[in-house]
Amino acid sequence: KNQVEQSPQSLIILEGKNCTLQCNYTVSPFSNLRWYKQDTGRGPVSLTIMTFSENTKSNGRYTATLDADTKQSSLHITASQLSDSASYICVVSPHASGGSYIPTFGRGTSLIVHP
Amino acid sequence: DTGVSQDPRHKITKRGQNVTFRCDPISEHNRLYWYRQTLGQGPEFLTYFQNEAQLEKSRLLSDRFSAERPKGSFSTLEIQRTEQGDSAMYLCASASGGARETQYFGPGTRLLVL
Numbered sequence: 039k040n041q042v043e044q045s046p047q048s049l050i051i052l053e054g055k056n057c058t059l060q061c062n063y064t065v066s067p068f069s070n071l072r073w074y075k076q077d078t079g080r081g082p083v084s085l086t087i088m089t090f091s092e093n094t095k096s097n098g099r100y101t102a103t104l105d106a107d108t109k110q111s112s113l114h115i116t117a118s119q120l121s122d123s124a125s126y127i128c129v130v131s132p133h134a135s136g137g138s139y140i141p142t143f144g145r146g147t148s149l150i151v152h153p
Numbered sequence: 154d155t156g157v158s159q160d161p162r163h164k165i166t167k168r169g170q171n172v173t174f175r176c177d178p179i180s181e182h183n184r185l186y187w188y189r190q191t192l193g194q195g196p197e198f199l200t201y202f203q204n205e206a207q208l209e210k211s212r213l214l215s216d217r218f219s220a221e222r223p224k225g226s227f228s229t230l231e232i233q234r235t236e237q238g239d240s241a242m243y244l245c246a247s248a249s250g251g252a253r254e255t256q257y258f259g260p261g262t263r264l265l266v267l
Contacts, residue, residue, distance in 0.1 A: 042195075072255065081157070081244055081258030082196070127195050131254065139184070140209055141256070143195035 040065040042130050044144035052152055055118055059147045061111040061128030069133040073102050073113045076125045076146065085113070085126075118151045125149070157247050157259035165265045166235055173231045174262045178247030185228050186256060187220055188244040189213065196244055202228060203250075235266045 042063045051057050063071070070089045074082035086095040086102040088111070095102050099116045115122055125146040132138055158177045166172050178185050183204050188196035199218070200210045204225040214220075217235075222228040232239055242263050246256035 070254070074258075079242075079261075079263070081246075081260050083258070084255045087255055138209060139254075140198050140201065143188075143197070145193070145195045148193075 040130070040132065040142040042128055042142045042144035044126075044128050044147050046147060047145070048148040048150070050150045050152060051118055053118060053120055057115050057118060057149065059113045059115075059126050059128075059149070061113070061130075061144055063109050063111070063128070063130040063142070065130040065132055065142050067133040068106065068109075069131045071102075071104055071111050072129045072131075072141075073100070073111075074127045074129060076127055078124070082127055115149075118149075120151050120153060123149060123151045157245060157257050159243075159245050159259040159262050161262055162260060163263050163265075165267065167267050168235060168237060170235055171231065171233045172235055172264065173229055174243055174245075174264075176228045176230070176245030176247075176259060178227070178245070179257055180226075182247035182249050182257070183225070184248040184250055184254070184256075185222055186246045186248070187228070187230050188246065190242045190244055190261070191240075199230075232264075235264075237266050240264055240266045 045060045072087045073085045076082040088104045101114045104111045127146040128144040131141040160175045186201045187199040190196045202222040217233045220230045242261045244261045245259045248254045248256045
């Protein structure tokens with residue numbers, strides 16, 4: 039069964055500090071992994087996308103890594119800001135050769151940045 | 154605004170009533186997805202369309218749920234005989250396909266069944 043596990047479930051940090059969120063997956067065959075940011079009451083917004091051959095991708099203060107061998111990914115947030123407070127969701131999509139396009143979503147990590 | 158739009162943004166209904174939600178995807182996107190999200194959880198896949206064809210449906214999509222995309226553009230999700238357990242955020246996303254497909258999400262419709 040395809041699964042995506044995220045940790046920690048929630049995280050509280052002080053403004054300006056760095057943090058790292060983790061994602062482990064069992065989706066196979068693998069196509070791509072994306073990190074989304076979801077503000078409360080809003081739809082998710084894509085931050086990064088990585089395919090099998092990519093092991094790091096940056097988007098401003100967000101840097102995602104991917105280890106396709108261990109099936110792990112991380113999202114590192116540098117110099118956190120109050121506006122980073124949100125849920126961060128890891129999403130893994132299967133390759134179409136497996137017969138499905140349906141992505142598997144993690145439950146998300148809820149990040150709170152305090153002033 | 155050329156993003157994904159959903160209507161209504163909020164819906165309160167009584168148990169047993171029918172409700173219908175609409176999603177307008179990004180115009181050039183041929184794939185459209187419906188998800189349901191409850192508090193503290195990630196989105197759960199419900200169904201997806203490629204153009205007007207409904208290609209996959211989750212087992213979560215009971216016979217009370219039906220979705221259509223009649224002309225391959227906008228889509229509707231109808232819930233018949235709503236139950237309190239249907240209370241959730243219903244998200245629509247569209248995508249253009251490919252190995253690096255990114256789904257663009259709408260703002261969601263929040264449903265509360267009393």
